[in-house]
Amino acid sequence: MTFVLNLLLASTGSLAFAILYNVPRKFYLCAAFTGMAGWFCYYLTVPFTDTAVASFFGAVGVVLVSRIFAVWKKCPITVFLISGIFPLVPGAGVYYTMYYLVSNELTLAAIKGLESLKIAFGIVLGIVFIVTIPKKWFFIQNWRKKDVEKEYIAPSRK
Amino acid sequence: MKEKEEIIEINNGESHRVLELAMEAGRILLRNGAEIFRVEETVWHICEHYGVQGLDTFVLSNGIFITADDGEKTIYAKTKHVPLSGAHLGIVAEVNALSREIVEGKVSVDEAFQRLKKIEQMPRTSKPLQTFASGMGAGSFCYIMGATLTESGIAFCIGVLLHVFLMGVKKYNSSKVIVNILGGAFITVLTLCAINFLPFPLRMDKLISGAIMPLVPGIAFTNAIRDIADSDILSGTVRMVDAVLVFVYIAVGAGTVLSIYNSLMGGMFL
Numbered sequence: 016m017t018f019v020l021n022l023l024l025a026s027t028g029s030l031a032f033a034i035l036y037n038v039p040r041k042f043y044l045c046a047a048f049t050g051m052a053g054w055f056c057y058y059l060t061v062p063f064t065d066t067a068v069a070s071f072f073g074a075v076g077v078v079l080v081s082r083i084f085a086v087w088k089k090c091p092i093t094v095f096l097i098s099g100i101f102p103l104v105p106g107a108g109v110y111y112t113m114y115y116l117v118s119n120e121l122t123l124a125a126i127k128g129l130e131s132l133k134i135a136f137g138i139v140l141g142i143v144f145i146v147t148i149p150k151k152w153f154f155i156q157n158w159r160k161k162d163v164e165k166e167y168i169a170p171s172r173k
Numbered sequence: 174m175k176e177k178e179e180i181i182e183i184n185n186g187e188s189h190r191v192l193e194l195a196m197e198a199g200r201i202l203l204r205n206g207a208e209i210f211r212v213e214e215t216v217w218h219i220c221e222h223y224g225v226q227g228l229d230t231f232v233l234s235n236g237i238f239i240t241a242d243d244g245e246k247t248i249y250a251k252t253k254h255v256p257l258s259g260a261h262l263g264i265v266a267e268v269n270a271l272s273r274e275i276v277e278g279k280v281s282v283d284e285a286f287q288r289l290k291k292i293e294q295m296p297r298t299s300k301p302l303q304t305f306a307s308g309m310g311a312g313s314f315c316y317i318m319g320a321t322l323t324e325s326g327i328a329f330c331i332g333v334l335l336h337v338f339l340m341g342v343k344k345y346n347s348s349k350v351i352v353n354i355l356g357g358a359f360i361t362v363l364t365l366c367a368i369n370f371l372p373f374p375l376r377m378d379k380l381i382s383g384a385i386m387p388l389v390p391g392i393a394f395t396n397a398i399r400d401i402a403d404s405d406i407l408s409g410t411v412r413m414v415d416a417v418l419v420f421v422y423i424a425v426g427a428g429t430v431l432s433i434y435n436s437l438m439g440g441m442f443l
Contacts, residue, residue: 021317024325028313032391034306036206037261037297054317089273090266091211097262097395101310104389107318107382113424114378117432142395143402 018058025054025102033098042094045084049099053077057103067133073103074141082145086153096142103138105131190282191223192241192249197289199230199237200253202268206260206392209405212237215272219285222276234400234408257415260392267292300340307336307387315383324375328383331363335387353388353419357426360384365434381427390419 029050030043038046057073081095108131115124195216202212212232216239220228227242235257241249271288274280280288297303311332316325338359342352364380393416400409 024313024316028310028317028386031306031308031310031313033262034298035303035310035387036392037263039263039266042266089270091207091262091269093207093211093392093396093399094262094266096399097391100395101386101389101391102314102317104386104391104394106314106385106389107378109420109424110378110382110385110427113428114431116424117428118435139398139401142398146399146402 021058022051022055026051029098029101032101033094036097038094038098042088042090045088046095046098049077049080049084049095050102052080053099054102065133066130067137070103070105070134070137071141074100074138075145077103078142078145082148082153100138100142103134105134108134187282188223188225188241188243189249191220191225192228192239192251194282194285194289195219195225196237196239196251196253197286198268198272199232199239200255201289201293202265203232203234203237203255204258205264206262206396207265207268208396208399208403209234209408210400210403211265211269215268218272218276222278223282232405232408234411261295261297262392264292264295267295304333304336304340308333310386311335311384314386315379318379318382320376320379320383323373324379325383327367327371327375328380331360331367331380331384332387334363335360335384349419350422353422354426356388357385357423357428358430359426360388361427361430361434365430385423385427388419388423390416393419 026047030047033043033046053073053076056076057069060072061069077099078092078096081092081099084095085092108127111127112124112131115121115127198219199212199216202215209232213230216230216232216237217228220241225241227244227248229240231238235255237253237255239249239251240247268289271280271285271292275285298306308329309332312325312329315328316322320328335356339352339356342355360381364377364384367380368375368377393412397409397412397416400406400412402409
């Protein structure tokens, strides 16, 4: 139940930011789905690893899905990426850092600060990993061509 | 001889117009939160399609430089300052679609100018919807971070009030510093009120970290990373500093209120 609610609210949260950043209405569903996909990856990996590593996987999910949408809908990847990445942003980490700084517990502040920095780096790496994949790979024609070649080669080998 | 000169002049005039078009498209893209490489690509695509040669572009996070020459002399050199401002991803998507159509050869230069003008006047989503969205973002993310449904409901209310408050502040002072510091302070004040005056137990950390979300500079942060990944390090760094500074402003606002509260209550509730 919490799992379903989590996914649902991750998508409504992403949708909210899609609205705030004036994303065209026809892309609302895609933006919501992107956020959900990212949170799904994060939620599945977080019990097994560090939050930073889980954020990495979450970011990978977000960027993959948004690149697929970008090619499919023929529009800039930014439209899906920005609203989709929001569930992963370490808002709580920033809060705790600030809170401990104010209440003069500097060690805890440093721990929380570095933790949110780690999460940010996880997101950065996730984005960089997928963004550097060649554009060609996201076009279906490219894969179809390869399939045709494979089919062509396969019978001759037999 | 005379005829030839005339032709060159006409061509120069034409490429001048094309370059103006490219500059305008680039400016609109950059202003509304596109990445550096998208701006450069759009300028190149437009110029290439209409046959402008000797093009050179240099795009920063807040400025565009375009020059072009016809092999002998410079025919176009212009810089444009584009101040950092609010994002409108709908406009980015529209300009991108327009540049696609230009490359496919469906649009003439004049038509493209008119389309750009129209695109730039694209309305933002209505204010009530934005206000609701601000609340929805705060509430949703509050729950995701492990809060209960009640807390997330209260975060929703805080998010809605925050957006109304921000719209009021932006009317008088558009400075980012003031807006974000006041925003952070406003959230904290509301949260403290909710904790002290509502009859059921609430956790301050969950409430604030959820309600902060509408202030988080998502576009600056994501674009900074994308720019650095595309090795536009300079623009990426500028945008990253912009994003980090916004975080700092929010923390300053929230922190000030918290420390005042702390000293008033003698640290009893913290």
